Amino acid sequence: MRRGPGHTVTRARTVLRRAAVTALVAIAVAVAARPLIAQPSSQQAGRPQPQPAPKTATNPAPPGATAQPQTSGTKPQTGGATPAGAQPAKPAAGSPQTKGVQAPPPRKPAPPRTSKVWKGRGFAVVSGGAQLAAPGYTSTAVFKVHAENATLTANATVGIGPAFGARGGMRVWKNLAIGGGLELTSTSQTLDVTGRLPHPFQFNQFREVQGTADGLGRTETLAALELSWLIALARRVDMFVFAGPAYISVRQDMASRIQFTESYPYETATFTGIETTSVRGGGFGVTAGADVSYLLTKHVGIGGQLRYSYASATLKPSEQPAKVGLGGLQAAFGARILF
Amino acid sequence: MRFVRRLARPALIVVAALSAAILFPAHPSAQAGSDRRAVAASDARDVRAWDTQITRMLRGGQLRSRGEEADLQLEGRSHERLDQYHNGVKVFGGELVRQADGGQAVSVFGLLYTGIGVDVEPALSPRDAAAIVAGMTGATIGPELAPELVVLPTDAGGYVLAYRLRVLTADDLTVFFIDAATGGVALRYSDLQTTIGTGQGVQNDTKKISTTVRNGAYLAIDLMRPPAIYTYDLKGNLARTQFYLNGLVTLNDSDVAADADNQWTDTAAVDAHAYAGWTYDYLYKRFNRQGLDNRNLTMTSIVHPVKREDWASVPSSVLNLYYLNAFYAGRGIMVYGEGLPPGVTVSGRQWNYFSGALDVVAHELAHGVTDYTSDLIYRNESGALNEAFSDIIGTSVEYFYQQAGAGYLKADYLLGEDLTAPSGAFRSMANPQAYDDPDHYSKRYTGTADNGGVHSNSGIANNAFYLAIEGGANRTSGLPVQGVGAANREKIEKVFYRGFTQFLPANATFSMARAATLQAARDLYGTGSDVERAVEQAWTAVGVI
Structure with missing residues (x-):
């Protein structure tokens, strides 16, 4: 197949369509999986948040609460923040912190604090961005020219391209969540091609040709099982670090034949392009990354993500298989939902 | 959150189906290219989709049926070819082939071009285009050979409105695409399908020969070198050989040495054909000479002018000339002796086909060079x-x-x-x-x-x-x-x-x-x-x- 400009539009449409689906996947997986996880009370839902201030001195900590929220390096607050307009909490009877001490004066409500312990039930992330770097590969192809085997060697460089994805997970223990992610990337490849073309009239007389072909498409789909650990960085800023096994499927164009011109006496040939074949495959590998979120509301925020993935697949554009590295470094930004 | 929860179940179903589609795309039949879409639908779902698409395109005039033919190998099946059109003008190379079994589509293969935006109003008339081609080739183009207006997909990825015309010249069959707006040549190529075959020479060595495909057979016609090089197999017909050498008959495609699969086994024809080309190449590379007359005179080799098995019954003059000799007959024609059957010796030696020796072939062709130079x-x-x-x-x-x-x-x-x-x-x-x-x-x-x-x-x-x-x-x-x-x-x-x-x-x-x-x-x-x-x-x- 020849390469050309219309190809990009079609590919972009495909990627957008898949991105939408991917987002749905993540959300649905996260939501549908909820009953499988021990459900905390509705008050615990949401992002890792400051422990609500007890209304009374006898108000026990909510069931399931394991620790007081606090920001690293901040002074521990025994009473927690008081919501705006609320009365100052009375110290609990017998409370060691308040025994014999007068209640503190009314003060301005403290802003929500970050927490070392995540009490939410899950999260969903939808992102769009770019694949910044990807492993290249070398492929060879053998094809008949003038009743003799010609060879093609292509060194491929994978360019930057759009990436869309979604991740989701359910908290299973402390700040650990288990979930999955889907990522779609669409990139184009540039090939540095070297060919050995047989002479039409004599055996074992080869002409060397070299050239470059670009615009070859490549679409990758990553599906990963991920363990995520939440780290609260600041008052509204959290970070998930995640890693897990991944399967990356790829569909890409690969060089299968050299197009060339030649004329008598055929001592040389001129590279004019390549013929490609669309090849599919996939392989298991790993993925890891970090996702930083800034919460705009209790449940919704925005954030950015860096992900590195790697897998390899053996693709066969012709009789000669080529080991192709998949994945790469992605940066993406988008919406976050915590619940 | 409630909203999300309500969506969860249907979303999950949709997601399950769609994620499978993402991970394992099930439509390899529609392969997107830069400006063309290869179709190879053979599973039921794809075929149904393309069948519907074809119906839609037929209604919209983007496809036109060229006709349906019954399958001669599988009873009940038929094959329909559909040409792609753009605003009423045929798109060159755009075509689908639909196989049906009892009226039910079984497969769809082909290639469609997309993103065509050319204006289909030509500035040139068909007659103008024919005149341009006639001027370039010197061929006389009759009224039956009307140029066809087509949309031509170019190698660069665009489209050109062009007239397509196939013209037979002295030594080639050329397809011209004349730009219907400018009169320039948008594309031309030889429709004579030249190829390289291999064959065993007289000494059982394998060599390449340049051949041409005509009517499904490979002929010993070399059109890859500047002069056409023909090798005729006269199948032992001495009378026809002599008539030809004396200018009484002309030879045609049925006289050309032929092979069914381009893996040649007629050793005499292989060597005559290959060595004639090699000699031309030598003259060109060593002396920059363009063939026998330095004007790329057609080179003709004749093998099998007589039948080997007749050697004992022919006059000695025939034996010496057509069995145990090779000669240059003028006008670029070489005749190679048939040699003798295995086991028959003359002067204590067995004699093989005379085209089997490179120095003999080059020797005869050099007589042609002499003919056109010093004429010694x-x-x-x-x-x-x-x-x-x-x-x-x-x-x-x-x-x-x-x-x-x-x-x-x-x-x-x-x-x-x-x-x-x-x-x-x-x-x-x-x-x-x-x-x-x-x-x-x-x-x-x-x-x-x-x-x-x-x-x-x-x-x-x-x-x-x-x-x-x-x-x-x-x-x-x-x-x-x-x-x-x-x-x-x-x-x-x-x-x-x-x-x-x-x-x-x-x-x-x-x-x-x-x-x-x-x-x-x-x-x-x-x-x-x-x-x-x-x-x-x-x-x-x-x-x-």
Whole structure:
């Protein structure tokens, strides 16, 4: 197949369509999986948040609460923040912190604090961005020219391209969540091609040709099982670090034949392009990354993500298989939902 | 959150289906290209989708059925070809083929072009386009050959409105696409399907030959070199051979050596065809000469002019000419002897097809070169020089393509050593006396046989050529020659080529050949050069002063 400009539009449409689906996947997986996880009370839902201030001195900590929220390096607050307009909490009877001490004066409500312990039930992330770097590969192809085997060697460089994805997970223990992610990337490849073309009239007389072909498409789909650990960085800023096994499927164009011109006496040939074949495959590998979120509301925020993935697949554009590295470094930004 | 929860179940279902679609795309039939879409639908879902799409495109005029044909191999099946159209103009190469079984589509294959935006109003008329092609080719284009307006997808990825016209010229069948707006040639290509086949030569060596596909058969017609090179197989029809050589009949495609699969087994045809091309290449690469007449004269080889099995019943004249000889018949035509059946010996040797020796083929073609240059009269000294020049070219071509050595398919100073078993030769340039030919002017044949000894006295010039390259002493005179060395044989080849083709008159003598080659040596390599010295010493050694 020849390469050309219309190809990009079609590919972009495909990627957008898949991105939408991917987002749905993540959300649905996260939501549908909820009953499988021990459900905390509705008050615990949401992002890792400051422990609500007890209304009374006898108000026990909510069931399931394991620790007081606090920001690293901040002074521990025994009473927690008081919501705006609320009365100052009375110290609990017998409370060691308040025994014999007068209640503190009314003060301005403290802003929500970050927490070392995540009490939410899950999260969903939808992102769009770019694949910044990807492993290249070398492929060879053998094809008949003038009743003799010609060879093609292509060194491929994978360019930057759009990436869309979604991740989701359910908290299973402390700040650990288990979930999955889907990522779609669409990139184009540039090939540095070297060919050995047989002479039409004599055996074992080869002409060397070299050239470059670009615009070859490549679409990758990553599906990963991920363990995520939440780290609260600041008052509204959290970070998930995640890693897990991944399967990356790829569909890409690969060089299968050299197009060339030649004329008598055929001592040389001129590279004019390549013929490609669309090849599919996939392989298991790993993925890891970090996702930083800034919460705009209790449940919704925005954030950015860096992900590195790697897998390899053996693709066969012709009789000669080529080991192709998949994945790469992605940066993406988008919406976050915590619940 | 409630909203999200409500969506969860249906979303999960959708997601399950769609994620499978993402991970395992199930529509390889629709392969997006830059500007074309390859279709290869064979599973039921794809076929149904394309069947619907075809119906839609037929209604919209983007496809037109070219017709439906019954399947001759599978009963009940049929095949329909659908051409792609853009605003009523056919898109060249855009086509779908739908296979049906009892009216139900079974497969759809083809290729459609997308993103076409050309204006379909031509500035040129079909007659204008035909006139342009006629002007370029010199062909007379009749009214039946109306150019067809098409949308032509270009290699660069765009589209051009063009007139398509296929024209037969003297030696090619060319398809022209004339830009309907500018009158320029948007594309042209030969519709004669030239290809490279392989075949076994007389010595069981595998070589490539340039062939042409016509009517499903591979023909020994080489259109990859500037001159067309034909090899005819006259299938032992001596009368037809003679009629052709005398201009009474013309040969046609049915006379051309043919093969069904391009893996040729007719060793005589393979060698004649390949070696004719090799000789052309040698002349071009070594001397920048364009064929026999330097104007790319068509080269014609004839093999199997007689039947081998008839050898015992034919007159001796036929035996000597069409069995045990090869000859240049003028007008670029070579005839190669059939040899003798295996086991039959003449002079103690078995004789194979005469096209099986590269030096013999090149020798005959060199006669063609002589014909169009000095035209050395084929008798007495000029005739001997004529023969010597052919031997020189024959041997030089061997050295150009083959490794130096002894035996079959090796380059040496013997002539015709590849034809016989056990390996023998007709002549030797290194030692002409070994074949009873003179190696010195004083020993020249002065009788009238063989046109005054043209095949014998050639030994004198042959030996001069050999000594100028290899050096050594002439066996008769004993005079030493300091040759230029095998690594510099190209210099001596050029000197003899230049001298013989550029300077000699038709009735040249040996003495003139000496002067001509010395002049050529001085022209090419300077006065006092080692080449001039070698040539001078060589002629002196063979007694030509």
